[in-house]
Amino acid sequence: METTNIPLMSTARQYEELKEEINAEMMQVLESGQYIMGPKVQEFEKAIADYCEVEEAIGVANGTDALLLTLEALGIGAGDQVITTTFSFFATAEVISKLGARPVFVDIDPDTYNLDVSQIEKCITNKTKAIIPVHLFGQPAEMDSIMQIAKKHNLYVIEDACQAIGSTYKDKKIGSIGDAACFSFFPTKNLGGFGDGGMITTNNADLAKDLKTLRVHGSTKKYFHSVIGYNSRLDPIQAAALQVKLAYIDQYNEKRREIAAKYNEAFKDLPIQLPVELEQVKSVYHLYIVQTDKRKALMEHLSEQNIQSGVYYPLPLHLQEVYKKLKYRKGSLPVAELAAERTMALPLFPELTEAEQQHIITVVKDFF
Ligand SMILES: *Cc1c(COP(=O)(O)O)cnc(C)c1O
Numbered sequence: 001m002e003t004t005n006i007p008l009m010s011t012a013r014q015y016e017e018l019k020e021e022i023n024a025e026m027m028q029v030l031e032s033g034q035y036i037m038g039p040k041v042q043e044f045e046k047a048i049a050d051y052c053e054v055e056e057a058i059g060v061a062n063g064t065d066a067l068l069l070t071l072e073a074l075g076i077g078a079g080d081q082v083i084t085t086t087f088s089f090f091a092t093a094e095v096i097s098k099l100g101a102r103p104v105f106v107d108i109d110p111d112t113y114n115l116d117v118s119q120i121e122k123c124i125t126n127k128t129k130a131i132i133p134v135h136l137f138g139q140p141a142e143m144d145s146i147m148q149i150a151k152k153h154n155l156y157v158i159e160d161a162c163q164a165i166g167s168t169y170k171d172k173k174i175g176s177i178g179d180a181a182c183f184s185f186f187p188t189k190n191l192g193g194f195g196d197g198g199m200i201t202t203n204n205a206d207l208a209k210d211l212k213t214l215r216v217h218g219s220t221k222k223y224f225h226s227v228i229g230y231n232s233r234l235d236p237i238q239a240a241a242l243q244v245k246l247a248y249i250d251q252y253n254e255k256r257r258e259i260a261a262k263y264n265e266a267f268k269d270l271p272i273q274l275p276v277e278l279e280q281v282k283s284v285y286h287l288y289i290v291q292t293d294k295r296k297a298l299m300e301h302l303s304e305q306n307i308q309s310g311v312y313y314p315l316p317l318h319l320q321e322v323y324k325k326l327k328y329r330k331g332s333l334p335v336a337e338l339a340a341e342r343t344m345a346l347p348l349f350p351e352l353t354e355a356e357q358q359h360i361i362t363v364v365k366d367f368f
Contacts, residue, residue: 006347006356008308011187013351014252015194018244025240037233044239045199047246048183051166052175054201056208059234060215063162063184066198067132068095069232070180073210074156076101076129083123084132084160085115086316087336092134092160093317102326104128105318107333111276113137113289113343116335117145121153130156135164135174137312138190138256138286139277143169143177158182161201163286165191166253170280175201185234185242190256190284191249197238255350256285259357263288263346266361270368273342287312288348295344298367302346305363310345 015022029040041059049057060066076082078100084092086105093103106119113136120131131150133141141159150157157178161167165183167174175181183189185197202208213220218229260283264274273291277283289312292298299309316336318328330337347360 004306006307006352006360008310008345008347009188010349010351011192013349014192014245017351018248021244022241025244026237029237029240032236034236036236038236040236040239040243041234044234044243044246047243048199049201051173051246051249052181052201053173054176055203056201056205058200058202058208058211058215059239060198060200060211061232061234062196063182063186063189063198064091064095065215065230065232066162066182066184066200067091067158067160068098069211069214069230070158070182070200070207071095071099071101071130073207073214074130074158074179076156079127080129081125081127082130082132083120083128083155084317085134085136085336086318086333087113087115087313087339088134088136088160088317089162089313090317090320091162092132093320093323096132097322101129102127103317103323105316105328105333107335108339109142110335110339112139112141112278113339114139114141115146117142117149120146120149124149124153124155128153128155130158132158132160133178134160134162135167137275137283137289138164138167139275139283140164140167140169140174140281142278143172147177156180162186162189164284165189166249167284168282176203179204180207185238190253190286191242191245193238193242195235195238197234197242199234252350253284256348257283259348259352260285260288262357263348263361267364270365272368285348287345289343289345291339291342292344293342294367295342298364299344301367302360302363305359307360307363308347311343312345314340316340 080101159181162184180202185193218227
């Protein structure tokens with residue numbers, strides 16, 4: 001056991017399990033000759049819309065584009081402000097800046113790492129157009145409060161659901177609550193493809209129509225262009241493979257929850273902060289995050305035992321070099337800054353074996 005490597009995430013193991021099904025579906029696309037859009041993409045869009053309990057789903061090239069095209073379709077641009085969490089993957093803020101708008105960062109809740117809703121209202125100005133909550137590590141943000149604030153101030157809510165497909169908030173599927181939600185099918189996400197892929201879900205038919213125009217060069221009729229758009233489509237070969245995996249997503253997410261529960265039980269007496277799952281949500285544990293002031297030493301100890309671990313994310317967005325001009329400083333958003341120094345992810349994915357789980361538990365306990 002000690003000699004085998006335990007990866008933080010695994011993509012190849014899932015492929016091994018579903019190889020025949022996935023190969024057959026991908027082969028069909030190869031043989032069809034249709035490599036852009038077409039029926040496989042449409043079928044998968046319909047499947048995601050049904051799964052997320054929404055009217056519309058629009059496939060795009062990746063999760064970043066899902067956010068970018070949605071913000072643009074909602075008319076967000078130069079001079080606007082968009083409120084989001086400082087503790088996320090860079091893309092969440094990048095898309096706001098790309099459109100010439102300004103990201104306004106809020107601090108996080110120390111238990112869930114999701115944006116602290118009590119900090120939102122004081123950031124709202126007459127330039128604020130939208131809020132982007134991120135359902136970080138697979139746990140939905142406090143959507144009721146966020147929707148209430150948005151309604152009161154007439155703001156859009158775009159959910160960054162890239163880490164949270166299949167999670168629920170008060171029994172509602174993530175992807176169905178805000179004005180739109182954005183998903184990524186990056187290989188290591190809970191529903192991961194074999195390359196890049198993304199999707200937007202919404203109940204707003206006009207928005208869906210605009211997104212479908214934007215993703216094909218701003219065109220509704222081939223070679224006739226009404227707006228400046230993008231080339232951002234989901235490949236049918238990805239759609240075909242993802243459709244196979246979608247049938248297993250609940251099972252995979254349930255497995256993630258089981259492993260998380262096992263870790264929680266095993267680590268409950270250790271001097272580390274464990275993940276906190278709110279009562280009204282069902283997290284899909286995209287990552288299993290623990291917090292300790294001995295992070296570096298624990299990661300080294302794990303590494304010596306051939307167990308991979310990782311840091312998500314080492315620097316909050318408000319302190320990124322590119323955002324110096326926004327004049328945040330160290331201490332501006334202290335909860336996220338502390339989390340960035342102390343949090344780490346342990347291996348958790350559906351194919352992690354019992355023996356591997358046990359080994360991880362033993363090694364972590366040994367350390368303390
Ligand atoms: C992965 C991720 C994205 C970006 O998705 P890509 O498909 O890699 O472009 C955006 N936001 C969050 C929170 C993510 O985890």
